[in-house]
Amino acid sequence: MKALELQGLEVAYGAVRALKGVSLEVYPGEVVTLLGANGAGKSTTLRAISGLVRPRAGSISFMGEPLTRLSPVQIVRRGIAHCPEGRRVFAGLSVHENLLLGASGRRDRGIGEDIQRMFGLFPILLERRNQAAGTLSGGEQQMLALARALMSRPKLLLLDEPSLGLAPLVVRSIFGTLKALKAAGTTILLVEQNVNLALELADRAYVLRTGQVALEGQAKELQGDERVARAYLGGAA
Amino acid sequence: MKYARLVVALALIGLLAGLGPHVLPEYWVRVLIVLGINIILVSSLGLSNGFTGVFSLGHPGFVALGAYVSGILTLELTKKGAYLPDLPGFLAGVQLPFLPATLIAGVFCALVAVVIGIPLMRLSGNYVSVATLGFLVIVNVVLVNAEQFTRGSRTFTGIPPYTDLGWVAGWAVVTLLVLSRVAYSPLGRAMRATRDDPIAAQAVGIHILPARLMAFALGAFFAGVGGALYGHYLVSFSPATFYVAMLVQQLTMLVLGGQASLTGAVVGVSAITLLSEVLRNLERGFSLGSLQVPAVFGASQIALGFIFILVMVYRPQGLLGDRELPLVTGGRVAKGAGPVYKDTVGGGRT
Numbered sequence: 192m193k194a195l196e197l198q199g200l201e202v203a204y205g206a207v208r209a210l211k212g213v214s215l216e217v218y219p220g221e222v223v224t225l226l227g228a229n230g231a232g233k234s235t236t237l238r239a240i241s242g243l244v245r246p247r248a249g250s251i252s253f254m255g256e257p258l259t260r261l262s263p264v265q266i267v268r269r270g271i272a273h274c275p276e277g278r279r280v281f282a283g284l285s286v287h288e289n290l291l292l293g294a295s296g297r298r299d300r301g302i303g304e305d306i307q308r309m310f311g312l313f314p315i316l317l318e319r320r321n322q323a324a325g326t327l328s329g330g331e332q333q334m335l336a337l338a339r340a341l342m343s344r345p346k347l348l349l350l351d352e353p354s355l356g357l358a359p360l361v362v363r364s365i366f367g368t369l370k371a372l373k374a375a376g377t378t379i380l381l382v383e384q385n386v387n388l389a390l391e392l393a394d395r396a397y398v399l400r401t402g403q404v405a406l407e408g409q410a411k412e413l414q415g416d417e418r419v420a421r422a423y424l425g426g427a428a
Numbered sequence: 429m430k431y432a433r434l435v436v437a438l439a440l441i442g443l444l445a446g447l448g449p450h451v452l453p454e455y456w457v458r459v460l461i462v463l464g465i466n467i468i469l470v471s472s473l474g475l476s477n478g479f480t481g482v483f484s485l486g487h488p489g490f491v492a493l494g495a496y497v498s499g500i501l502t503l504e505l506t507k508k509g510a511y512l513p514d515l516p517g518f519l520a521g522v523q524l525p526f527l528p529a530t531l532i533a534g535v536f537c538a539l540v541a542v543v544i545g546i547p548l549m550r551l552s553g554n555y556v557s558v559a560t561l562g563f564l565v566i567v568n569v570v571l572v573n574a575e576q577f578t579r580g581s582r583t584f585t586g587i588p589p590y591t592d593l594g595w596v597a598g599w600a601v602v603t604l605l606v607l608s609r610v611a612y613s614p615l616g617r618a619m620r621a622t623r624d625d626p627i628a629a630q631a632v633g634i635h636i637l638p639a640r641l642m643a644f645a646l647g648a649f650f651a652g653v654g655g656a657l658y659g660h661y662l663v664s665f666s667p668a669t670f671y672v673a674m675l676v677q678q679l680t681m682l683v684l685g686g687q688a689s690l691t692g693a694v695v696g697v698s699a700i701t702l703l704s705e706v707l708r709n710l711e712r713g714f715s716l717g718s719l720q721v722p723a724v725f726g727a728s729q730i731a732l733g734f735i736f737i738l739v740m741v742y743r744p745q746g747l748l749g750d751r752e753l754p755l756v757t758g759g760r761v762a763k764g765a766g767p768v769y770k771d772t773v774g775g776g777r778t
């Protein structure tokens with residue numbers, strides 16, 4: 192069964208059409224990356240999936256069930272976690288509270304254990320656990336945003352530009368963690384500007400251009416394919 | 429430790445209520461009563477404005493409703509006949525004791541808050557501020573025009589003087605206990621999350637509207653209770669008592685103390701109340717040894733204004749920012765769940 196399937200998804204912000212019929216699919220256990228220039232519609236696609244914007248047309252289904260009519264909260268509870276662009280940690284709350292909030296939709300007893308797991312994954316967060324999240328460095332905030340998303344025990348993780356504005360070394364370390372998550376079987380839909388890193392991690396890729404899928408294929412095959420570069424530069428794919 | 433807050437609270441009430449009126453001069457008893465009422469009003473304002481990020485300007489509207497509701501419910505029947513001859517039957521015939529009247533005033537305000545909050549709490553930022561200001565204006569106009577209930581813009585008088593230091597201390601402690609319990613619970617954490625980032629809050633699965641509505645309604649409940657206490661302290665008041673001047677005073681106390689801190693609300697209220705009392709006495713002129721300082725009327729207001737400016741320049745987050753005494757967070761900080769700043773007034777961020 193497909194984990195996620197988008198068909199003919201259209202989203203508009205007022206008169207601006209951000210997505211003009213995007214179709215894509217993600218299978219369980221797969222890492223799929225969504226590439227494209229600024230304004231191509233990558234973030235909008237993720238926001239539509241997690242219910243933060245309402246699509247004008249088209250369908251989204253998750254594990255065979257339609258998502259289009261659900262609220263963001265219901266969608267999180269179905270098992271989709273969105274790690275938004277620009278990190279968006281709760282600046283005035285402590286690291287520990289941020290992690291607890293990631294488990295807002297959960298009522299089980301495993302939350303404390305999962306927090307310890309996150310501290311194992313990102314030891315720096317353990318050191319900073321009582322610190323206000325707004326005082327963390329950019330890289331630490333990205334780790335916190337990722338850990339917070341994982342706290343919901345997602346079946347599908349939506350990641351929006353985890354490398355944005357971070358030093359190369361920090362980016363390496365984040366992608367190292369993503370590799371470990373992939374090896375553990377996490378299904379990920381990754382939006383990324385850093386094409387090489389994204390294609391290295393992903394199984395498959397879609398390239399968006401002005402709200403449409405311009406190109407898709409196996410990540411291995413798209414590495415070094417000049418059509419990817421051309422899609423970025425706005426030429427014919 | 430588990431009962432530390434309760435013990436401290438009971439000791440405080442007992443001390444104030446039992447000993448206060450006997451030991452303290454009348455003047456200080458009155459200062460303490462107003463201080464306690466303002467603690468109730470300002471800390472309840474902080475729940476929406478500071479913890480939830482819904483910067484309401486409508487708080488005095490709830491204070492007014494609380495004062496009038498409790499006033500109408502407790503007025504002696506003979507006085508009702510004289511002052512409010514046109515009251516509808518069921519109100520004309522009731523005379524409730526203080527506690528039930530106060531509770532009804534609080535619940536009434538909470539219900540009003542839910543009704544107006546359902547549309548208003550969808551707004552954010554400056555929009556919600558202007559909209560709640562609209563609520564304050566509407567309440568004022570309604571009170572002025574609902575003459576059969578309120579005597580209109582004339583003074584509403586004859587209210588029994590029930591408010592004493594014991595009631596005020598008791599309610600202030602209940603207010604702070606409930607608010608600290610809520611603000612540092614999972615619900616309070618959700619409130620603070622919607623304040624810091626509404627989009628991310630939704631993305632982790634928090635319903636924004638209920639979280640904001642809870643904060644607004646709970647704040648309105650205590651505003652109503654505080655309003656009832658204030659009404660029975662003043663004994664006579666008019667709609668103008670609960671208007672822009674009151675709003676400005678509450679906001680100043682809250683922002684000065686630190687919006688996202690209950691300790692801050694208490695510090696802000698105490699600082700401004702005590703300072704204005706001291707300054708007011710000083711401005712009448714005093715002698716220091718051979719030095720004779722003449723009376724300079726209005727100087728206290730100027731000095732207060734300067735203090736506000738200085739605090740905002742050097743500590744824009746207020747005296748306490750979001751720090752709390754460990755007592756307020758109830759030891760939940762130790763587990764790492766609350767703000768970590770254990771230092772109090774004047775300490776820097778780590």
